[in-house]
Amino acid sequence: MHALHTDKAPAAVGPYSQAIEANGFIFASGQLPIDPATNAFAEGGVKGQTRQSITNAQNVLASAGVDLSHVVKTTVFLSDMDNFAAMNEVYAEFFKEPYPARSAVAVKTLPKGALVEVECIAVK
Numbered sequence: 001m002h003a004l005h006t007d008k009a010p011a012a013v014g015p016y017s018q019a020i021e022a023n024g025f026i027f028a029s030g031q032l033p034i035d036p037a038t039n040a041f042a043e044g045g046v047k048g049q050t051r052q053s054i055t056n057a058q059n060v061l062a063s064a065g066v067d068l069s070h071v072v073k074t075t076v077f078l079s080d081m082d083n084f085a086a087m088n089e090v091y092a093e094f095f096k097e098p099y100p101a102r103s104a105v106a107v108k109t110l111p112k113g114a115l116v117e118v119e120c121i122a123v124k
Helices: 045-062 081-094
Strands: 002-004 019-022 025-031 071-078 101-106 116-123
Touching: 025 045, 045 081, 045 116, 071 081, 081 101
Parallel strands: 071 101
Antiparallel strands: 002 019, 019 025, 025 116, 071 116
């Protein structure tokens, strides 16, 4: 088991890793829509934030030598379920059949007031 890290995604801001690789699986922490170049949220509302969150996850996975086609499960956290359709539209730009299993839930709040956060599990 070992921790993964990339400068192409926001650094962990607490006692956690961007991802852990264990027994052929990559468990990526939830990715906020922070652009690592600016340390600010992506613009464009929930669509822009979804795009950035998934791009961050993609970059974390790349540090393990895999891409989004290796993702078997995602969890999408939304600050408001009314944003589901917009998130789903962008999500479909990144994931192709066979789609990973997915949970999408609305939560009371997300860190720093984000509109979306995406986590994933991939297999090598």
